[in-house]
Amino acid sequence: MKLRLLVNGEPREADIWEGESLLYVLRERMGLFGSKNACEQGECGSCSVYLGGTLVCACLVLAGQAGGSEVVTVEGLSEQGRMHPVQEAFLEAGAVQCGFCTPGLIMATHDLLARNPGPTEAEVREALAGNLCRCTGYEKILAAVQTAAERTGT
Amino acid sequence: MEFLQPADLREVLETKAAHPEAVPIFGGTDVMVDLNFDRERPGAVLDLTRVPEIREWSRKDRRLRVGAGVTYTRAITELGGLLPGLAMASRTVGSPQIRNRGTIGGNLGSASPAGDALPPLYASDAGIEVASVRGVRMVPVEEFITGPRTNALRPDELITAFMIPEARGPQQYAKIGPRNAMVIAVCSLGLALHPESRAVGACIGSAGPTPIRPHEAEGFIEGVIEEHGLWESRSEIPASALERFGALVAEAAKPIDDVRGTASYRRHAVGVLARRTLTWAWDEYRRDAG
Ligand SMILES: Cc1cc2nc3c(=O)[nH]c(=O)nc-3n(C[C@H](O)[C@H](O)[C@H](O)COP(=O)(O)OP(=O)(O)OC[C@H]3O[C@@H](n4cnc5c(N)ncnc54)[C@H](O)[C@@H]3O)c2cc1C
Ligand code: FES
Ligand code: FES
Numbered sequence: 001m002k003l004r005l006l007v008n009g010e011p012r013e014a015d016i017w018e019g020e021s022l023l024y025v026l027r028e029r030m031g032l033f034g035s036k037n038a039c040e041q042g043e044c045g046s047c048s049v050y051l052g053g054t055l056v057c058a059c060l061v062l063a064g065q066a067g068g069s070e071v072v073t074v075e076g077l078s079e080q081g082r083m084h085p086v087q088e089a090f091l092e093a094g095a096v097q098c099g100f101c102t103p104g105l106i107m108a109t110h111d112l113l114a115r116n117p118g119p120t121e122a123e124v125r126e127a128l129a130g131n132l133c134r135c136t137g138y139e140k141i142l143a144a145v146q147t148a149a150e151r152t153g154t
Numbered sequence: 155m156e157f158l159q160p161a162d163l164r165e166v167l168e169t170k171a172a173h174p175e176a177v178p179i180f181g182g183t184d185v186m187v188d189l190n191f192d193r194e195r196p197g198a199v200l201d202l203t204r205v206p207e208i209r210e211w212s213r214k215d216r217r218l219r220v221g222a223g224v225t226y227t228r229a230i231t232e233l234g235g236l237l238p239g240l241a242m243a244s245r246t247v248g249s250p251q252i253r254n255r256g257t258i259g260g261n262l263g264s265a266s267p268a269g270d271a272l273p274p275l276y277a278s279d280a281g282i283e284v285a286s287v288r289g290v291r292m293v294p295v296e297e298f299i300t301g302p303r304t305n306a307l308r309p310d311e312l313i314t315a316f317m318i319p320e321a322r323g324p325q326q327y328a329k330i331g332p333r334n335a336m337v338i339a340v341c342s343l344g345l346a347l348h349p350e351s352r353a354v355g356a357c358i359g360s361a362g363p364t365p366i367r368p369h370e371a372e373g374f375i376e377g378v379i380e381e382h383g384l385w386e387s388r389s390e391i392p393a394s395a396l397e398r399f400g401a402l403v404a405e406a407a408k409p410i411d412d413v414r415g416t417a418s419y420r421r422h423a424v425g426v427l428a429r430r431t432l433t434w435a436w437d438e439y440r441r442d443a444g
Contacts, residue, residue, distance in 0.1 A: 045249065048251055057251060064201060108251070
C-alpha cells in the first residue's frame with residue numbers, strides 16, 4: 001500500500017507492506033536512521049518520535065495508523081543546521097557514549113521540557129523511565145536534562 | 155495483510171462483521187509486539203483510531219461513558235478527578251511513550267490478569283459497552299473478562315466504551331513490581347469507597363487467572379463500618395478489622411508461581427496491599443469531612 005506522511009515538515013510517500021511499523025518505514029523506506037531499532041517491543045525507547053505531537057515508540061505504531069499524520073524525528077529538532085539546546089546539553093554533559101540511546105533520550109527530554117519547563121529530578125526520572133542506556137549510568141543524562149531545562153526555560 | 159481503517163462507528167462495525175478474523179488495533183502496544191516478533195500474522199488488521207465514538211468520553215448524571223480508545227495519559231490528565239483509582243493505576247503503566255498510546259480498551263481486549271486498568275473497573279462495577287451490527291450490549295466487567303487473555307467478545311464485536319460511575323469517595327491503586335516504572339505487576343490491588351451506597355469495592359490484580367473481587371472481604375468490612383456507624387462518625391476503622399480484611403483478601407487470591415513471583419509471596423502481598431489501600435482511602439475519607 002501507499003503511505004503518505006508529513007515527516008519533519010516535508011510531505012513523504014512510500015510503498016510499504018501493511019505489517020510494517022512506523023519505525024521500519026522511517027528507517028528502511030525513508031532513510032531516516034536517527035530513530036534507532038533495538039527491541040521492537042516498547043522497552044527501550046530508542047525509537048521515540050512525535051506522532052501528531054505525541055511522544056510514541058515508533059516500533060509500536062503500525063505504519064498505516066500514521067497515514068496523513070505529522071511525524072517529527074530527532075532529525076527534525078535542529079533548526080537551520082544548528083543543534084537544538086537539548087542536543088547541545090547532551091554533548092556538553094558527556095551524556096553520550098556509544099550514542100545508541102541518545103536520539104530517543106533527546107526526544108523524551110524534548111517532550112518533557114515542552115510539558116514541564118522546570119522539572120524536578122523525580123519528574124525527570126519518571127519522564128525518562130522508558131528509555132534505556134547501557135553505557136552512561138544515567139548520571140550525566142540527568143545533568144544534561146537540567147542544563148537543557150535551564151537554557152530552554154528562560 | 156489487509157489494512158482496514160474505517161472512519162466512523164457504522165463503518166467500523168460493518169467492516170468487523172465482514173472481516174470477523176481482522177485483528178483490531180488501537181494503541182498497538184500489545185498487537186505490535188506480536189507482529190514485530192512474527193508471533194502473529196493476521197490476514198487483516200482493523201485500525202480503530204480514526205473512529206470518534208471510540209476515542210471520546212462523556213459525562214451524564216454522574217456517570218461516565220469512556221471510549222475504549224482513551225489512553226492512559228488521557229485517563230490521568232482528563233479523568234484524574236472523576237476516576238482517581240483508574241488514574242492512579244494508569245500512572246503505573248509502562249512509560250510516557252506507552253501511556254501515550256496504550257488504551258483501556260486495549261487492556262480489556264488483551265484481558266491479561268496483570269492488566270492495570272482492570273482492578274479499578276472491577277472496584278467500581280464498570281460495564282463494558284460491546285457493539286456489533288447486531289446492536290449494543292452491556293456486559294459487567296466481571297463477566298466480560300472470562301479467563302487469562304480471554305474475554306466475552308464475539309467475532310463480529312468491538313469494545314466501544316466502558317460505563318462507570320464517577321467517584322463519590324476516595325479510591326486507591328497499589329502495585330508491586332521490581333521498579334517504579336516499566337513493570338508488569340507482580341500483584342496489585344484496586345480499592346474504592348462508595349459512601350453513598352455504603353459499599354467498599356476491591357479487586358485483586360495479577361494473583362489469579364483473572365482479576366478477582368474478594369466479595370467476602372468486601373462484605374466483612376462493610377459490616378464493620380455499618381456496625382460501628384463509621385460512614386457517619388468517620389472514626390478510624392479498628393486495627394483488628396483492617397487485619398481481618400487483609401487476611402480475607404489474601405484468601406480470595408488464586409495466585410500461581412511464575413517468573414515474576416511465587417504464589418505464597420503474592421498471597422501475602424495482596425493482603426498487605428488491601429490493608430494499606432483501605433487505610434489510605436479511609437484516612438482520606440476522614441480528612442474530607444473537613
Ligand atoms: C513496554 C510496555 C510496557 C507495558 N506496561 C504495561 C503495564 O505496566 N500495565 C499494563 O496493564 N499493561 C502494560 N503493557 C501492555 C499494554 O500497553 C496494555 O495492555 C494496553 O492497555 C494495550 O492497549 P492498546 O491500545 O495499545 O492495545 P492494542 O495493542 O491496540 O490491542 C490490544 C488487544 O486488544 C484488542 N483491542 C484493542 N482495542 C479493541 C477494541 N476497541 N475492541 C476490541 N478489541 C480491541 C486488540 O485486538 C488486541 O488483542 C505494556 C506494554 C509494553 C509494550
Ligand atoms: S525499538 Fe522501539 S522501544 Fe525499543
Ligand atoms: S550511550 Fe550507549 S546506550 Fe546510552
